[in-house]
Amino acid sequence: MLDIRVEETAKLKEKPDQSALGFGKYYTDYMFEIDWDKDQGGWHDARIIPYAPLQIDPATMVLHYAQETFEGLKAYRNPEGKVQLFRPEMNAKRMQNSNKRLCMPYLEVEDFVQAVSALVEHEKDWIPTAPETSLYIRPFMFASEPGVGVHPAVSYKFLIILTPVGNYYPEGVAPVKIWIEDEYVRAVKGGTGFTKCGGNYAGSLKAQEKAEAHGYTQVLWLDGNEKKYVEEVGSMNIMFLIDDTVVTAPTEGTVLPGVTRDSMLTILRDWGYKVEERKLPVEELMAAGREGRLKEAWGTGTAAVISPVGELYFKGEEVVLNDFKTGPLTQKLYDTLTGIQWGKLPDPHNWVKVID
Template sequence: MKIRFEERKDLKEKPTGNLGFGKYQTDYMFVMDYEEGQGWHDARIVPYGPIEFDPASMVLHYAQETFEGMKAYKAKDGRILLFRPEMNARRFINSNKRLSMPIIEEDDFVQAVEEIVRVEKDWIPTGEGESLYIRPYMFATEKAIGVHPSHSYKFIIICSPVGAYYPEGVNPVKIYVEDEFVRATVGGTGFTKCGGNYAGSLAAQVKAEALGYTQVLWLDGVERKYVEEVGSMNVMFEINDTIITAPTEGTVLPGVTRDSILHILRDWGYKVEERHLAIDDLMKAGHDGTLQEAWGTGTAAVISPIGELYYKGDVVQINDFRTGALTQKIYDTLTGIQWGDLEDTYGWTHEVK
């Protein structure tokens, strides 16, 4: 894929201090257009700035939009590393297929990510736990008021230097279990990364925050019985020395971090079960002490220990609201691989040269 470059005259001043998450954007962005009959064309890296499109653009009316979340890391030896970018490319393909949007081939997706990271390499922060967050996304641009798949699209990649996703950092968070609203059902879009999934989750997030909880744990959409995932993360529980996480059967996002951790845990000899776990059984395990540790997994937060669950007025604390030894070991191992501090025996890191 040929990518042209448009240089900007004045570069931004890079932020210092607490970066937060998603507050700052880099100097450039990758852009590529799609027209039915022509395909993808005009791949370019241009100065970051506003996007102009028609008020009748179909994304504004029928929500054809997908995205991904990735990071670039700067190793102590100066190498720039991506983490399993091919998995993000494949998930992006599956999301776009589900929303009747054109796909971007895996090699082209990875090339586009590599190129914008190469251009913005000086934006990769080097503080503890810091990285360059990468947000590839696609949306419908056809000017039309009518329900049908758009005939034109725009694919963009923007980047943001970030610190910890949660203000708590790698410290336990409090989770509210949602029993009124539904995130996903079989046959829907739960396995995709599309904006609609997140828009539909905000009402529950507001409820959770009003009660002093950081995130929402969703139950299945049919029986409201089985644990699925947290709003921005997959979730895992250690009960009686067994790691349990929801299966990816169409309602749970197939997370890159999730898959990586399951590989690591199995290699460490842990019993891992990808199965349905009833919320009543989870709360019971919390009360009788067999729920040993719990954590969320995702690109943004990497690992987020769970210290408390709230369900219908019932509250359980996990591991005395402390980060568990296994949770910490997983975090240290995975981030060690991602930042290049530990040997990558899996071949997951992808160097940008």
């Protein structure tokens, strides 16, 4: 249990127009901050303070060696006007796993959830109420020790910032064209693919740029060892409906264990779908597309929730899915999951945490 002090400010920002929130354009009035120092016995000084620039020494290790991790989740207004989170303890646990891989200390699950809840509660007037809007929550942590030697830092900062958001894609939920990448690699067994560390994202930009140059919206990553099996799409997990089976990559070290991924797989199993978490060869995927057995495909992630795939491109071959329209299962999954998240549908697995 953290002892969180609050430092109030008299000067609050004007709230933005809810019809043009975008994604990450506005930040709220306050942020959460807590420090970890080896020579002070670990975590100390939990506080909610006015959102303001950080003072960072130019030698600070995060700017050189990228010892940094983050999470992403959302707060929603339910129909009764209450504030709710969606499975925040999964984000807490995943950040623990990220931090362990990056040799960083981490918050206890209950402290992480307490910090998120306390900041969201403090900033609840910022949670938008318009359809499809929410308050995006960004916990992150980085090495704050100054130094040019390469070693795990002895001091860190953990922060949470908040930004009211609309749809991640300005055009809303609409099918996108996917470029299957066979040159650049996102992750490899023994690397950091299963973590939300900054380096994974910096390293992924080049392939995204290449896909866009070819007229595609996102990259579908293959495994780094054999460039044979499909893994993720952009910074999302990806699922395929082949015949009557949903197939997705297993989380065995290279694929991010997505909260949305896990939730959708659970919902699909609830509905009686056959779900396979297995290595899917890209050749099998393209053959299924060629033969009309690849009915639908969709990316899953907290930011966008779901991103329908309209077309796949691999080595000169194009496969169009469901006439480039959002498929019925994709739409049903989106409606169901967002219905639970916004408190409009029953929550059989107790995923929702009402916090005020």
